[in-house]
Amino acid sequence: MSSHAAQSDQPATPDMTAKRQEVAVALATLVPANCILSSSEELKPYESDGLTVFKKTPLLVVLPETVEQVQAILRWANAAKVPVVARGAGTGLSGGALPLEHGILLGLAKFSQILELNTERGFARVQPGVRNLAISDAARPYGLYYAPDPSSQIACTIGGNVAENSGGVHCLKYGLTVHNVMAVTVVTIDGELLEIGSNAMDSAGYDLLALLNGSEGMLAVVVEVTVKLLATPPCAKLVMAAFNSVEDAGSAVGEVIAAGIIPAGLELMDKPAMEAAEAFANCGYPTDSAALLLCELDGLEEEVTDQIKKVSAVFKSCNVATLRVAETEDERLLLWKGRKSAFPAVGRLAPDYYCIDGTIPRGQLPYVLRRMEQLSAEYELPIANVFHAGDGNLHPLILFDANIPGETERTEALGSRILLLCVEVGGTVTGEHGVGVEKINEMCVQFDEASLLQFHAIKAAFDPDGLLNPGKAVPTLQRCAEFGAMHVHHGQIPFPELERF
Amino acid sequence: MNVPDQDRKNQSGQDNTEQLVDQVQQAISTHTPINIVGGSSKSFLGRCSEHKSLHTSEHTGVVNYEPTELVVTVRTGTPMKELNRLLADNGQMLPFEPPVFNTGTIGGVLACGLSGPARPFAGSARDYVLGMRVINGLGQALRFGGEVMKNVAGYDAARLHVGAYGTLGVLLEASMKVLPVPEAELTLQRELTQPNVTADLVALMRQPLPISAASIIESTQYIRLSGSASAVEAAAKTCGGEPVNNAAEYWRSLRELDHAFFNDDRPLWRISVPEFTAPMDLEGDWLLDWAGAQRFLKTELDAEKIYAAAAAVKGHASCYSSAQMQASEPLFQPLAGAMLSLQKRVRDSFDANRIFNPGRYHPELDF
Numbered sequence: 001m002s003s004h005a006a007q008s009d010q011p012a013t014p015d016m017t018a019k020r021q022e023v024a025v026a027l028a029t030l031v032p033a034n035c036i037l038s039s040s041e042e043l044k045p046y047e048s049d050g051l052t053v054f055k056k057t058p059l060l061v062v063l064p065e066t067v068e069q070v071q072a073i074l075r076w077a078n079a080a081k082v083p084v085v086a087r088g089a090g091t092g093l094s095g096g097a098l099p100l101e102h103g104i105l106l107g108l109a110k111f112s113q114i115l116e117l118n119t120e121r122g123f124a125r126v127q128p129g130v131r132n133l134a135i136s137d138a139a140r141p142y143g144l145y146y147a148p149d150p151s152s153q154i155a156c157t158i159g160g161n162v163a164e165n166s167g168g169v170h171c172l173k174y175g176l177t178v179h180n181v182m183a184v185t186v187v188t189i190d191g192e193l194l195e196i197g198s199n200a201m202d203s204a205g206y207d208l209l210a211l212l213n214g215s216e217g218m219l220a221v222v223v224e225v226t227v228k229l230l231a232t233p234p235c236a237k238l239v240m241a242a243f244n245s246v247e248d249a250g251s252a253v254g255e256v257i258a259a260g261i262i263p264a265g266l267e268l269m270d271k272p273a274m275e276a277a278e279a280f281a282n283c284g285y286p287t288d289s290a291a292l293l294l295c296e297l298d299g300l301e302e303e304v305t306d307q308i309k310k311v312s313a314v315f316k317s318c319n320v321a322t323l324r325v326a327e328t329e330d331e332r333l334l335l336w337k338g339r340k341s342a343f344p345a346v347g348r349l350a351p352d353y354y355c356i357d358g359t360i361p362r363g364q365l366p367y368v369l370r371r372m373e374q375l376s377a378e379y380e381l382p383i384a385n386v387f388h389a390g391d392g393n394l395h396p397l398i399l400f401d402a403n404i405p406g407e408t409e410r411t412e413a414l415g416s417r418i419l420l421l422c423v424e425v426g427g428t429v430t431g432e433h434g435v436g437v438e439k440i441n442e443m444c445v446q447f448d449e450a451s452l453l454q455f456h457a458i459k460a461a462f463d464p465d466g467l468l469n470p471g472k473a474v475p476t477l478q479r480c481a482e483f484g485a486m487h488v489h490h491g492q493i494p495f496p497e498l499e500r501f
Numbered sequence: 502m503n504v505p506d507q508d509r510k511n512q513s514g515q516d517n518t519e520q521l522v523d524q525v526q527q528a529i530s531t532h533t534p535i536n537i538v539g540g541s542s543k544s545f546l547g548r549c550s551e552h553k554s555l556h557t558s559e560h561t562g563v564v565n566y567e568p569t570e571l572v573v574t575v576r577t578g579t580p581m582k583e584l585n586r587l588l589a590d591n592g593q594m595l596p597f598e599p600p601v602f603n604t605g606t607i608g609g610v611l612a613c614g615l616s617g618p619a620r621p622f623a624g625s626a627r628d629y630v631l632g633m634r635v636i637n638g639l640g641q642a643l644r645f646g647g648e649v650m651k652n653v654a655g656y657d658a659a660r661l662h663v664g665a666y667g668t669l670g671v672l673l674e675a676s677m678k679v680l681p682v683p684e685a686e687l688t689l690q691r692e693l694t695q696p697n698v699t700a701d702l703v704a705l706m707r708q709p710l711p712i713s714a715a716s717i718i719e720s721t722q723y724i725r726l727s728g729s730a731s732a733v734e735a736a737a738k739t740c741g742g743e744p745v746n747n748a749a750e751y752w753r754s755l756r757e758l759d760h761a762f763f764n765d766d767r768p769l770w771r772i773s774v775p776e777f778t779a780p781m782d783l784e785g786d787w788l789l790d791w792a793g794a795q796r797f798l799k800t801e802l803d804a805e806k807i808y809a810a811a812a813a814v815k816g817h818a819s820c821y822s823s824a825q826m827q828a829s830e831p832l833f834q835p836l837a838g839a840m841l842s843l844q845k846r847v848r849d850s851f852d853a854n855r856i857f858n859p860g861r862y863h864p865e866l867d868f
Contacts, residue, residue, distance in 0.1 A: 119707070120703065120704070120707070120777075121703060121775075121777050122703075122706060122707055142707075143707070143708075143709070144707065164653060165653050165657070167651050171650070171651065172650065175624065175628065176651065178628075178657070178660070179624060179628050188839075188843070192839045194839055194840060194843065198775070198815050198816070199775035199777075199815060200773045200774050200775050200794060200815065200816045200817070201620060201621060201625065201773060201776075201791060201794045201795070202614065202625065202664065202773050202817075203773075203817060204817040204819075204833060204834040204835075204836055204863070205833075205836050205840070205844045205863060205866070206661060206664070206665055206669070206844050206847055206848075207614070207627055207660060207661055207663060207664055207665075208661075208843070208844070208847070210627055210657050210660035210661060210663075211656055211657055211658070211660070211661050211847075213657060214653045214656070214657055215656055215657075218656075219656075231706075231707055231708055231709035231710075232709060233709050234709050254569035254570075255569070257568075257569050257571060257681075258568060258569050260592060260681035260682070260684065261681070262680060262681065299709075299711070299728070299732060300709065300710075300711070300728075300731075300732045300735050300736065301735075302729070302731035302732050302734070302735045303711070303728055303729040303731055303732035303735075305731070306729045306730075306731050306732075307729065359647075359649040359650070359651045359652055360649065361567075361570055361572075361648060361649060362569070362570055363567060363569070363570060388651070390650075391649070391650035391651050392570075392649050392650060392651070393649075393650070393651045426647070426648060426649075427647070427649050428647050428649055428651075428652040428653075428654045429654050430652070430653050430654050431649070431651035431652060431653065432651050432653060433653075434653050435653070435654055435655075439654070443654060443655065446654055446655075447644075447654075447655060448643075448644075450637075450639070450641040450643055451643045451644060451645065451655070454637060454641075454643055454658065454850070454851070455655050455656055455658070457850035457851070458656050458658065458847070458850050459656075460846075460850065461843070461846035461847045461849065461850040462843070462846070473655070473656075474655060474656075
């Protein structure tokens with residue numbers, strides 16, 4: 001969330017109107033007229049993705065219905081040198097699908113078919129606009145499911161999941177999108193259709209499948225995805241453990257893993273997050289504690305029973321204050337409900353909240369939380385923390401009021417400062433939300449110049465003219481120079497009142 | 502408040518980054534390609550050129566290992582034996598079960614993208630790579646990914662290097678996710694009515710069972726179960742079959758390619774296909790690992806025939822006996838068309854001057 005990129009909706013200039021007209025005429029030769037949106041009312045819903053502080057009106061929106069149309073559109077865009085931003089459900093939180101004023105927005109919502117659900121061979125071949133949860137819903141009657149479960153899974157689409165390499169609460173045990181996608185069919189900027197990966201476990205040549213996952217729509221447009229379906233574990237049990245200090249909770253996480261147990265989910269909430277969730281969901285969290293762990297174990301019933309005994313013993317040895325094993329499925333779901341509603345729950349505490357997404361080495365958690373407390377005081381903004389403790393992915397939620405002048409900017413500066421803190425302790429500026437436009441400045445801190453240039457070279461190998469989602473994910477060196485000059489003292493930006501670039 | 506020291510436990514070995522960068526820069530300035538060598542254990546994979554060698558074997562040691570973080574960072578010249586020992590001492594392992602090949606290094610394992618019998622169930626070498634330091638074709642030491650489980654900053658260039666046979670750069674360091682060694686293991690043997698048919702295994706994989714390896718030799722199926730003692734016991738009842746004695750040695754011999762099956766003068770081929778593929782019509786002797794997704798074939802057949810058969814079932818083949826093949830015969834399933842052009846451009850982006858391992862991998866990517 002960097003203010004210099006945020007823009008208000010400007011009325012279209014006569015030049016833009018003419019350009020829009022020209023592009024609409026060209027595209028009308030490639031797709032049916034009802035696939036092209038160009039009036040301002042039609043374009044409005046597409047002006048942002050899940051990160052709504054950024055808004056831009058695209059030149060126009062095109063919603064193709066066939067792969068051939070996608071190929072024709074990209075071939076045309078390549079020849080006309082018009083940038084293209086691909087978009088799924090628009091639930092992304094980093095502005096990865098933010099439109100460009102001089103570019104077309106390629107919406108893939110009409111690609112919403114499950115093409116093949118092969119329950120005998122354990123895979124599903126789907127179009128990119130299929131919702132994440134729809135895959136598991138279709139597979140469930142056969143005792144199968146698709147493992148990655150980002151919290152937006154009811155709405156987000158598999159094409160977007162590939163673009164962002166999405167995670168979820170179960171990824172410590174079951175992996176990220178990159179671990180669960182077997183193949184993608186993509187259209188390159190020159191309109192070429194390529195199959196990358198297959199039902200075999202590897203492919204000839206370089207592993208482009210790994211490279212495509214998490215590439216934020218910068219390398220190619222995904223038009224088909226083959227995902228692995230796993231057998232649903234017959235048993236899942238949840239242990240709730242509350243601690244009187246974050247340090248105890250943090251060391252309990254380490255001790256569980258040291259005991260040789262990999263939980264299906266391991267979530268930590270600090271006191272503000274726990275209190276908000278309890279007030280929202282009435283799920284029975286002990287709000288007099290300092291930190292709460294939810295530890296889910298799944299597998300065969302025999303194994304889960306063993307592991308619950310082990311995990312309970314570990315928590316007891318780590319000064320647990322309250323320990324509870326959900327006895328019934330209802331109780332398990334209720335305890336999860338608090339965690340899963342943590343974001344809206346925190347949202348009730350302030351008019352606005354801003355969700356950060358960094359990953360840190362787990363052992364650094366107590367230090368990072370202490371440091372964040374100091375930063376919270378320094379910037380005069382409250383922070384609540386939810387943490388995928390199993391894999392070190394931290395989601396601080398900054399509470400603010402966008403109507404108070406200066407508060408949005410202060411929130412941005414604090415957010416940026418927290419991301420740099422993650423890099424400082426050996427972590428990363430984004431665990432699962434992607435860089436998009438939001439974290440592009442912080443990339444300059446995480447990567448040196450040579451590595452950024454290597455990223456640009458990879459991009460050029462796929463898209464020599466930089467037409468696919470330009471300006472996202474990887475900063476230019478010029479941008480880093482400006483950011484570096486600005487960012488002398490960690491967040492102490494000189495002249496914060498001035499508009500920056 | 503200062504950042505607490507990152508726990509840099511078990512540091513050992515020697516950092517040769519500077520020397521390696523110097524040697525690469527010299528190779529670039531003199532336009533002399535180099536041949537990257539670790540433990541010299543994988544010369545049967547791909548063609549080693551006669552170019553000057555760049556040795557990573559002195560670049561060794563653990564950079565960071567904190568068992569409770571489930572991450573290990575090592576220099577790539579570290580012998581597999583040493584790395585396995587360190588992890589085992591801490592009750593952990595590399596879950597993709599890579600081969601040791603006696604003197605092999607972790608760098609070689611990752612460069613060749615090698616995974617053992619656990620691969621279909623636990624994941625592959627690239628799945629466990631979290632970050633990498635590499636020298637690119639400009640002689641720069643770059644860092645991709647990191648030491649954390651979830652990281653989507655920048656393109657996943659670390660995993661791209663896995664299985665690239667060193668043709669995109671010299672691997673310096675790798676950070677990998679590690680996991681606890683399972684509490685119990687049991688291997689069951691079942692007889693098939695028809696040889697080399699995977700249908701039973703494919704069906705078994707749809708059930709929530711803790712299977713960690715599955716192979717077929719002729720008409721005998723071997724299924725390994727791993728997990729808590731109670732889970733293994735329960736799953737064994739569902740699976741059925743006879744417990745196998747000395748099963749650890751059996752799986753080791755598949756991983757290291759020294760099972761009696763491999764003791765045969767004919768060239769060895771690896772054919773990677775979907776596990777549900779029917780028995781392939783290629784003359785020779787077969788061993789099916791990875792539940793049928795990795796098929797080893799001992800045969801005198803022409804390379805061309807094998808590549809065609811693999812392509813026909815949407816798979817690919819590679820030759821594991823480079824010394825026995827004519828120089829004109831490709832050792833890896835040839836790439837073609839738009840895929841070849843794209844892969845060449847990817848190679849260009851890392852090594853435009855073809856300094857690294859020319860001839861070793863797909864020769865069609867060299868031009």
